Amino acid sequence: MRFIIPGATILISIVYLFLTYNLPQAHVGDPDAAQKYPLLIGYALLVLSVLYLISELKNEEKVREAFRIFSDKELTIKVIVVLALCLVYTYMFEPLGFLISTIIFLGALLFLINGVKKWLLNIIIALVFSFATWYAFAELLQVSLP
Amino acid sequence: MGVDWGSFAEGFSTAIQFENLIFIVIGGLLGTIVGMLPGLGPATAVAVLIPVTFGMEPTSALILLGAIYYGAMYGGSRSSILINTPGDGSAIAATFDGYPMTRKGQAGQALTLATLASLVGGFIAMIGFVFLAQPLAQFALKFGPAEYFFLLLFTLSAVVSLSKGNMLKGFISMFLGLLITTIGIDSQSGVYRFTFGVPHLSEGVDFLVVIIGIYAVGEVLYNILLLKDDSYRIKEDVGNKWITKEQFKRSFWPALRQSPVGFLIGILPGAGGSIASMISYSTEQQLSKKSDEFGKGAPEGLAAPESSNNAAAVGAFIPLLTMGIPGSGTTAVILGALIMLGLQPGPMLFQNQPEVVWTFVNSLFIGNIALVIMNILLIGFLIKILKTPANILYPIILLLAFIGTYTLGYSTIDFFILMIFGVIGLFMKILNIPSAPLILAVIIGNQLEQNFRMASVSYDSVFGMMTASPIAIFFVIITVLSVFLPMLLNRLARIKR
Numbered sequence: 351m352r353f354i355i356p357g358a359t360i361l362i363s364i365v366y367l368f369l370t371y372n373l374p375q376a377h378v379g380d381p382d383a384a385q386k387y388p389l390l391i392g393y394a395l396l397v398l399s400v401l402y403l404i405s406e407l408k409n410e411e412k413v414r415e416a417f418r419i420f421s422d423k424e425l426t427i428k429v430i431v432v433l434a435l436c437l438v439y440t441y442m443f444e445p446l447g448f449l450i451s452t453i454i455f456l457g458a459l460l461f462l463i464n465g466v467k468k469w470l471l472n473i474i475i476a477l478v479f480s481f482a483t484w485y486a487f488a489e490l491l492q493v494s495l496p
Numbered sequence: 497m498g499v500d501w502g503s504f505a506e507g508f509s510t511a512i513q514f515e516n517l518i519f520i521v522i523g524g525l526l527g528t529i530v531g532m533l534p535g536l537g538p539a540t541a542v543a544v545l546i547p548v549t550f551g552m553e554p555t556s557a558l559i560l561l562g563a564i565y566y567g568a569m570y571g572g573s574r575s576s577i578l579i580n581t582p583g584d585g586s587a588i589a590a591t592f593d594g595y596p597m598t599r600k601g602q603a604g605q606a607l608t609l610a611t612l613a614s615l616v617g618g619f620i621a622m623i624g625f626v627f628l629a630q631p632l633a634q635f636a637l638k639f640g641p642a643e644y645f646f647l648l649l650f651t652l653s654a655v656v657s658l659s660k661g662n663m664l665k666g667f668i669s670m671f672l673g674l675l676i677t678t679i680g681i682d683s684q685s686g687v688y689r690f691t692f693g694v695p696h697l698s699e700g701v702d703f704l705v706v707i708i709g710i711y712a713v714g715e716v717l718y719n720i721l722l723l724k725d726d727s728y729r730i731k732e733d734v735g736n737k738w739i740t741k742e743q744f745k746r747s748f749w750p751a752l753r754q755s756p757v758g759f760l761i762g763i764l765p766g767a768g769g770s771i772a773s774m775i776s777y778s779t780e781q782q783l784s785k786k787s788d789e790f791g792k793g794a795p796e797g798l799a800a801p802e803s804s805n806n807a808a809a810v811g812a813f814i815p816l817l818t819m820g821i822p823g824s825g826t827t828a829v830i831l832g833a834l835i836m837l838g839l840q841p842g843p844m845l846f847q848n849q850p851e852v853v854w855t856f857v858n859s860l861f862i863g864n865i866a867l868v869i870m871n872i873l874l875i876g877f878l879i880k881i882l883k884t885p886a887n888i889l890y891p892i893i894l895l896l897a898f899i900g901t902y903t904l905g906y907s908t909i910d911f912f913i914l915m916i917f918g919v920i921g922l923f924m925k926i927l928n929i930p931s932a933p934l935i936l937a938v939i940i941g942n943q944l945e946q947n948f949r950m951a952s953v954s955y956d957s958v959f960g961m962m963t964a965s966p967i968a969i970f971f972v973i974i975t976v977l978s979v980f981l982p983m984l985l986n987r988l989a990r991i992k993r
Contacts, residue, residue, distance in 0.1 A: 355927060374688070383684060384689060388675075391671055392675070395671040398671060413927070426721070429717050429721055429922075432720060433717075436898070436915050437915070439898065440908050452895065455895065455898075460891050487550075487903065492551055493547075493903050
């Protein structure tokens with residue numbers, strides 16, 4: 351568990367360094383100009399991540415303590431479902447248009463977080479708020495929405 | 497040199513235009529509402545509400561954002577006092593004596609006192625701003641790429657070493673932020689970097705999407721994990737709103753003398769409201785004859801940190817507007833918004849668009865007064881809002897995050913970036929990895945790289961860059977100190993024990 355984050359940042363820095371070395375050369379001026387700075391960052395992140403990994407060797411208790419926030423199964427599942435809904439919203443945003451997709455998204459979130467018992471309130475908020483934001487952005491601020 | 501009173505007066509007359517007054521009131525109210533939500537602070541408030549400024553004239557947009565920021569600061573202390581839940585670091589000290597006052601049935605008085613103390617802090621800091629900003633901007637005109645590079649580096653290292661959590665985590669967070677800013681076309685050589693063939697990425701990752709992801713989506717996800725009980729036990733009856741003569745007497749001087757302290761701390765990068773309010777609280781505790789009452793509802797224990805953190809909030813605008821250097825996550829968000837509005841904060845802003853700067857400064861002052869009036873008159877209304885279940889507000893904030901993101905680039909590809917940073921923000925919060933270094937790095941990363949590369953053309957070695965001028969040497973020294981001094985002090989403290 352405690353190696354997830356340092357492991358991830360080590361992986362990120364290695365991939366980043368690999369990509370940096372494979373960057374195309376610049377046609378004007380110093381051919382390596384675009385690489386130098388990313389290399390600096392990549393190596394710095396790698397060194398720091400390794401140090402972090404070493405420091406985490408002593409810290410097992412703390413990390414386990416921090417992850418205890420996921421011990422409430424119900425709430426953890428809620429967060430995952432929220433993320434899934436975000437993904438669904440992303441895919442239906444353009445095909446269905448702003449208004450319909452937003453009513454569905456907000457309504458679903460409210461049913462999930464505010465509970466099924468308050469269904470009437472949820473539906474009213476989803477409808478009113480979606481219309482209000484659509485009106486504010488599309489009509490008042492002239493933002494073009496799908 | 498000196499104070500440009502002409503522009504100041506012009507700014508004042510623009511700020512009191514009816515339209516702008518309306519923006520001050522709307523921004524203040526919106527900011528207060530978001531800032532009051534437990535766990536959400538000014539950074540989130542500004543991040544989610546940025547899209548509201550679309551299509552507006554830059555000056556009005558700036559006024560609105562300033563009011564949102566200020567409103568969120570006021571709102572933050574509301575939730576500290578009433579439900580013992582600070583919205584961000586700078587509101588923590590308000591819980592020490594504010595919440596005990598609530599428990600003694602003096603909630604109304606505590607709210608009024610905090611509001612008035614904030615006004616004192618804001619007012620004194622504003623005077624400081626008027627006299628200090630212009631000379632600093634003049635001074636910053638002398639900076640070349642090498643000086644700027646080391647100043648930016650110092651800002652980053654100061655934010656890392658002062659942020660909570662350990663420094664190693666802070667630096668990792670910072671370098672991740674810098675890494676993100678290298679995505680996109682390299683503006684000097686035209687090379688596509690790390691775009692993976694996605695055309696939308698050629699302009700780089702929009703830093704506002706990163707900000708909204710971490711501060712809005714990440715925070716909401718985190719707060720959903722903590723949802724247990726949707727009703728806070730707030731009594732509708734807050735008692736008397738008006739403070740007593742004794743409370744006034746006890747808190748007037750502390751509020752007044754802690755304002756300059758907060759202001760000066762606010763100017764330093766990395767320090768900001770959290771440190772200012774803590775320092776003010778502890779010095780007042782030491783100065784007080786009734787120090788045993790601190791923590792049990794002493795009015796001066798609430799007034800001192802509240803005036804100090806508000807003064808710090810104004811102080812933070814000095815490096816932000818004169819040098820383009822944000823000192824904290826929240827001011828970094830504001831810098832992001834300013835850049836989006838087409839304003840480039842820095843010494844040239846005072847020369848090219850002085851009216852914008854001074855209108856903004858005046859609007860902050862008017863906004864302070866407006867917020868005091870609103871916060872005292874609307875105590876009942878604000879408490880009703882605080883009673884609105886978080887269960888309803890969190891979905892709405894999440895939705896606003898998505899809409900805001902869409903309006904930034906008109907592409908749903910940004911939604912994926914938003915979600916990625918939301919999840920990153922969630923884990924950073926859980927593992928206590930400070931997010932401010934990442935946010936700051938994302939915003940000033942490009943500037944850092946450009947200055948670094950320009951400087952490395954003028955000076956053939958890093959050593960040449962470091963010794964480019966006395967100013968550069970100074971920044972190098974304080975950067976090194978900001979990294980190693982805290983480590984050294986830690987060691988010493990451990991040895992003593």
